[in-house]
Amino acid sequence: KAGVTQTPRYLIKTRGQQVTLSCSPISGHRSVSWYQQTPGQGLQFLFEYFSETQRNKGNFPGRFSGRQFSNSRSEMNVSTLELGDSALYLCASSPSSGTGGGEQFFGPGTRLTVL
């Protein structure tokens, strides 16, 4: 079975621009979660989508948004980029949400650099 894939792997943007990151979960997995990893804050939960609905949201500003498609693929969007948005963005998939959802499979991440 193919693992979680994320595209692009690397991205360079400038302040004020917006960016869209993509995640394809493992086949059959319906839950996709997004995390941001920075040296200062570590790994932080952004949001989770399950069956095209947002289930949970972390403590991030509204500039961070996401969606999930009927095939479970997910995208996250960051608008009006700031320097502090430079980070590794990780996507994780799981067959279920809630009970049993603790075992998640992470993708390799997208490294975003904001100049």
Place this chain on the structure above:
Amino acid sequence: DAKTTQPTSMDCAEGRAANLPCNHSTISGNEYVYWYRQIHSQGPQYIIHGLKNNETNEMASLIITEDRKSSTLILPHATLRDTAVYYCIVRVAEAAGNKLTFGGGTRVLVKP
């Protein structure tokens, strides 16, 4: 979810067992202990989880104390490829969603 405390870093010798402690003194009865690791520049990898019994899989063993206030992840024969940051996470069994709360983790360096 309960807070966890882990040592910041530890070294271990290749071929020896690596014992990674985690303190979760405020854990509730319905919270599982999960372990993940993150090898440099890769996404975290699930290792093992448990509720109150000891667990073992092909990667590691998880020993949870009887009072459940602490646990130890054991890598039986550490290799250089086990060098990574190891995260101990406590998560409610019937959580409303899949959110994982990562702490700082333990940076493990396996030395030849």
